[in-house]
Amino acid sequence: MPPPLCNPVAAEALFPKLINMEAEACRDMAEELFINKNIDAALYAIKTARLKNPNLQGLDNYLSSYMVHKVAVQTKSWYLVLGIKDHKAGEDEIRQSYEGLAQLFRPDECSSVAAETANLLINEAWEVLSNTKRRQAYHILMGYDDYNYNNSNNRSLYKELALIGRNLC
Incomplete structure (x- = not known):
């Protein structure tokens, strides 16, 4: 009997598991990088996780929570924190954007360490812009x-x- 890795059926069954493990490792690394205040590297790691396994649950929420922090730090724009490009946006657009982000960062939707503070940032943006x-x-x-x-x-x-x-x- 050949070793398991020489068996194409066994290798094919193992490949998705390895890809998923790599994606999870990238996600975990992104969290650690964010904790260490390296937002750019955290973004890179979470994007790598998405490339490895786009179906891994919650990666888009992680990415969004990191982006809220990056935008808040770099631009200091409450509009951009909410994902709004025009400061002449109407109340409805501001409300829709806020509600969409608030939904993303609910504890049952996003387990990222960045979600709680991202939620605080979008709440502050909402308080100012509303x-x-x-x-x-x-x-x-x-x-x-x-x-x-x-x-x-x-x-x-x-x-x-x-x-x-x-x-x-």
Whole structure:
């Protein structure tokens, strides 16, 4: 009887298991890299896991939670944290984006160590962008041209701006 690896039937049965083990190892490595604050390497590892086994459950949620962190750190844009490219987005678009992400990061949907803090980031984005005064203050902070910056009559708006600035940085 030939050794098991020389047997094509045995090798064919073993191959999917090995691929799955490699994908799980990449996922676990991504989690460790994220814990060590190496978001780019974590993204690379989770993408590698997806290439090895695109059917491994939860990989898209892991990827999304890492991306929320990367966007928050690099851009400091609450719009981009929610996956919205235009700061003139309407309330419905903001709500839909928020609700979709909130669904992704529920504990029963995503077991990534990044999910809890990603959820905190999208909640903060929602709190700022769903409140008209806070959103206006945020627009001033970010330098968007569609607001009148010289209107100093609304002092509460500028107090809100100071709070948002502290939370975002």
